[in-house]
Structures are given as structure tokens and as C-alpha cells.
Amino acid sequence: MNFLKAALLLAVSALVMIAIATPGMMLAQGADEQMLLHPPADSWPGYHGDYSGRRHSSLTQIAPQNVKNLALAWAFQTDQIAQIKSSPLLVDGILYFTVPENIWAVDARSGHQIWHYIYPRSQGEHIGHRGVAMYKGYLFFVTPDAHLVSLNAKDGTVRWNLQVADATKGYWTSMAPLIVGNRVLIGVSGDFDNLTGYIRSIDPETGATQWQWNSTPPAGTPNQTTGGMTWMTGTYDPDLNLVYWGTGNPTPVLKGSTRPGDNLYTCSIVAINPDTGKMVWSFQVSPHDTHDWDAVETPVLVDADFHGEPKKMLMQTSRNGYFFVLDRTNGKSLLTAPFGPVNWSLGVDEQGRPIPNPAKEPAPDGRLIAPDEGGMTNYRSPSFDTRNGLFIVDAHPSYGIYFAKPADGVYGWAGADYGVWGKGVIEAIDYQTGKIRWSHEVGPEGSGAGVLTTDSGITFTGDAQGNFLALDSSDGKTLWHAGSGSHIVSSPITYELDGRQYLVTSSGGVVFAWAIPQA
């Protein structure tokens, strides 16, 4: 038998085997409801992978024993200066990732470009973009001028384009939408104006608004806050039929004088019924915030024992420096504990909420605050390692100085703040106690890398100098690294294609796929 024949036979039998093993996977179907509810190993169909926000994979081919051999499978250059902050989606063997006004569709096996969509240059903030969402064969993409664009995943052609917020008022959009059933959930950004934050549910077929939930009252309501932007992707519990979303800080940002009280529902975790848009419960992680510490960090859903009792939990390492564990059926606190230096609170109240210290509000002569405005962590994803029961986060112990005076006004930022010092530490938090089981320093100023854990016992992340890292999830020791040549400001994903596990990371404007070399 000659070589070609042998190869052909091999290929055909492989195809047959795949067809038998995974019926229905031969044709591109897009991201249907079953895929979103139970993502197969050869997919990463939402921002967080699955709905839980755990960013934990059951894949084990890349393991502590062989990860030292991990090598580049391919790299993709966007040829753009914009940093990749998005998490790619993977559906039907194609990766989709973004920077503001750009989507790329790339072959997940080879890294070659299938199409590249460019949105017309628009007004609004171009600060970053977190990625697309997929419903069936359609992509959903938000823009700096606060439009939602729906595209055909096959070729990147536009189906429709609608405005979801008014960019002339100061809104912009940068988040990856969340698909729940036949709903596209989007959130908005806008900290430089006194604006109302909201989540909007949009029909993926028609673009019609299904409902809108506002986090704060309309601008101009006396003694009420504005803000509560919804600029990161929430999570979803299909059994409880609740969507969990973190809301942003109040506005004016650094000055609280015109917005007395707690400023609901800013800096909160809210549970929303996706069928009605009604809030079922809320938990405020920073009452009356004056430090820009939004609570949009991933609300991670974990089912496990808590102090001996099985619980449906929600966990968040929040920008304000506290780790929260809630009962996600009702929003009641199970644990509140700082995960680094925090000097702005007077302790924790009976409901598990930190009590802000009025003496630590920004002042004309400055206040030294821990953490700094970037916070103890930020938008990059943490991971819950189900194997070791550890919540693993890229933490940022830090100090900043905060100023506010009458001349700063009561609109938008309304003050000034400056980072003083910070560093990056990957921390593994025991969720039952809040104690830090292990920590791994990742450099001055801090790393911008998110975290992915796998069942084989690896924690993938990165350091401040741009090294991708594989750590042992049980003790934080380094198992593998690769210098990337730029800052890492995204969270890793993993998938398995053709029996081969890939790790996908990005830094600067380059996407890297890694795998164990094959003979």
C-alpha cells in the first residue's frame, strides 16, 4: 500500500470513528442551547466557557507530568496595536476573538484566518473589548459607540446593527454578551458621566428588546446615585433559572456627597430572572463606594460543601479587596474575608458587607487607600479549581492616594487618584475559610493575566513581565513558562480537537495556541 492510500484510509476511518463517537458533530451547527448548557470538550462557546464562570476544564491531556514539553502549536498576529483583552469563543473548530471594532474568525487547528470583520471607525471609548457571544450560527458583538451588531458566523456578514445605548451621553460597550435561551444579555460602560447602568435582554433573531433592568435611578433624581455599569459578562444557573451579574461603581465616582446612603444597586451582585428581567435578590459588596471599585468581577458558581453542608454558592474576589461567598439561592452571606491589604473599612456588618470608613473617602489633602483604584483584582477571570477546592485569582496588593475637593465638581470622575505601589500575586483561596492556601508572586505593578485551571491539576496564568505560566494547582509551584513579548491582559481557555488538547493564551496583539508536541 502506498503512502497516499494509507493516509486516505486512515483519514476515512478517523472520520468514521468521529462520526460514530459524536453524532451530530459532523455539520457546523453553531452554539445551540445544549452546547451552551453542556459545552463539549471541543468547544468554548461562551465568555467563561460554561455558564458557571469557574473557568475550570475537565481536560487532562496536558498534565503536571508533561507540561514541561508544552510547545507552540501556532500563533496568530492581529497586526494591530490594540491589546487582546477578549476570551476567544470556540465553536465548530473556529475561534472568534476581538479587539475594539475588530472580530477575527480563525481555524483552531492551524491558526489561519477565515475572515476578519472591521466595524466602521466610531465615536466612544476604545479602551478594550472582551469578545463575542454566539447563538446558533450568529455572533453578537458590541461596539465603542454602543451598538450591538449581529453577524453570520460563517462569513462575518452583518445581519443587523442596532444602538443599545447613547454614545453621545457617554456610554460605550466593551463586554461579551451572555446568551441565555433565546436572549442576548448585554451590559453597558460609562464612568465619566452620571448615567444609569443597565442590563438589556435582546431577541437574537429580531434585535427587539425583551426587557431592561436598571441598576440605578434616572440621572437627576435628587439624592440618588447614578452609575452601576454592567460592563462584564454575568453567569447563569439553569436549575435556579437565575442570571448573576456584577454592577459597577456609583457616579460621581470619587465623591459621595450628592448620593447619600448605600447607592443601590451599585457595586452589587444581583440575581435576575432571565424570563422577566426582575431582580430576585441583591448583595452589595461595597456600600457607598468612593474608590471606583466596581463589583463586576466574575460571579463564580460552585456547588460543594460549605462547613459540612451541601450548598449552591456564588463566589467573587471583588475589586474592593474582599472575597465573598454567598448562598446563590437567596443572596445571603456565607463568608466575607479580605484577600490582601484593605484599609478602607471599619469591619464587616451582620449581612457580610464591608462597612466603609468615612475617614477614608477621598479628601482635598489625600487619603492613602489599600487597594488602589485598579483594585485587588480586576476584569481578568479567576478560576475555581474543583479538584482542590481552591478559588484561584490574580491578586494585586496595592496602595493608592485619593483626592477630592469642591473644585472637582460632582459630575463624572469628580476627584483624582494615583497608584502608589502594587504587585501581582496568584492566590489560591480556601473558600471555606478565606485563608490563602498558597500564593505565587508574579511581579511588580501586577500581572494582567486571568486564570484557568484543569482537572489534571494545572493552573494556567501569567506574570507581570509577560511570561505565560503553568503552576501546580496544589502548591503554586511553576511547572512551565514561555515569554510572550508583551503584557498579558486576557484569560486563557482550553479545548480538545482531534484528540489533542490546546491551551490558548494571548498577549499584546498575538494569540498563541499551545499543545504537547505529537510525533
Next chain:
Amino acid sequence: MNFLRSALRWSLLFAAPLLISPAVSAAQTSTHSSPAPSRVKQSGAAVPEAYPPALVQSGGSLFRQNCSFCHGRDAAGGESGPDLTRSKLVTQDVGGDKIGPVVRNGRPAKGMRSFDFSEQQIAGLVAFIHTQQNTALRRKGGRKGVDASDLQTGNVEAGKQYFDGAGGCATCHSPTVDLAGIASRYQGLELEEQMLYPKHAKSKVTVTLASGQTITGTLEYLDEFTVGLIDSTGAYRSWRTGDVQYKIDAPVNAHVELLSKYTDADIHNLMAYLQTLR
């Protein structure tokens, strides 16, 4: 916001109420093709230049899309980015000769990315930033942002006591040696930031090779895997951390240790004292 951007604060040297730099009145040597601003000189001091409104507007639009998140929509500071209306670099910039390179090259070490803007786009940004600074400088009193006059609430004597005692500052510093004239070199917010954590302070490192040879120099790079230094000849040298032993001497860490100990009053008092060291 991305905390890398918070590292940006040193990226442009900003200072307390600024004098119009002599550089502004120097001959303009810019090569950009945009309409040159009209310049009026009065008794040796430059009057803020006026840029064509259309150029300022296009620059403002670009600024809003790309710069305002960190630097504020009015260029007077946003999420941790410096207040450009108080920036010394902006004051010294002539026709983009200083702003242009910062925009084009970024300040990667400080978390500022580069932007591949055209000459015309940079000219617009330059026009917008200067216009914002000129407007801010003309404002008498009641100016937003941090003025040196805001930082005068401390007590000199208490600050001196803290310096000599609880703060432990005198262990490394002397008001008549390294800190002599410090308040002339830095004022206001810049002085306070230097006091809290001097980001540019260099550390020393001694590397011991497997052979036993030691090399001492200025620490230039360090991660888990590589240590790099500038040796006594000015050359960069590096080693894999697994192949050598190294010891870092970083006196700046004493500043970090103080961060968790300071009261706000300690900081204000220390500022009051340092401001007497002119």
C-alpha cells in the same frame, strides 16, 4: 480599569502649578504638516497658542476615543492616568515634539500602549491637549486636580519627629545630604509620590556564578527565570536564575513597609516637613 494603566502615573512628569517653559518660546522645529498655530510673544513669555478650531475638534474626538479613559475626557486625569493639564512634558512640548513620541512609542514599562496615528492625527491630539492645558492654566483658583496648596495640612514639627522616629526615614535619608533641596526638585503631588514610593529608585544586585565569581551591578530585569543587571562598564548581562545565586539590595522596600503603617496624618506631616527642605 486595567491596573497596568495605573502604572502610568509616572509616564508623564506632571507638577504643581506650572510655569510656561522657556522651550515654548523657542523656535519651532516641528515637521508636522498641520496648520502651524499662531504665536504671539509678549515680554519674553509665550502666550498660550491658539490652534485652528477644526484641528482641536478632530484631536478632541480622537482623544475621547483613545486617551480619555486614562487621562480623562478633558485631559485633566481619568482612571489613574496623569492630569495632562498639569504635565510638565506637555508644557515643554512644541508642536508635538514631545507628545508625539510618547503617543507613537507608548510607555510600555508604565502600562501605556503605543498608537499608530498619522501625523495629522497626532497634530490634532497635540492641539487638543495644549488647548486643554492652556484653558486650565488661565483658570485662576478653584482648579480641579491636586494643587500644591492642597497638600499643606500637615504639621512640620510632627513630620520631623516622624522622620527621625517612628517612620525610620532617618535610617536611610538625611535632610542635609540626599534630601537637601528635595522640595526645590519636586513640589506638590510629585513630591508626595516620591515620598511614598520613589518608583525610579534603582536596586543593586550581586550575582554569584557557579564558578564562585561575583558580579555586582544595578538590577535591570528580574522575573522568576532571568536576572539581568547593568555592570560597572555599563553593559547589560543576564543569567538564568536557576544557574546562579543572586542577592538583591533594594532599600526602596522600606517605603513599601511603611504603607501599611502610615496614618493619613503621618503622610501630611511628613509632607509638611519635606517641603521645608528647599
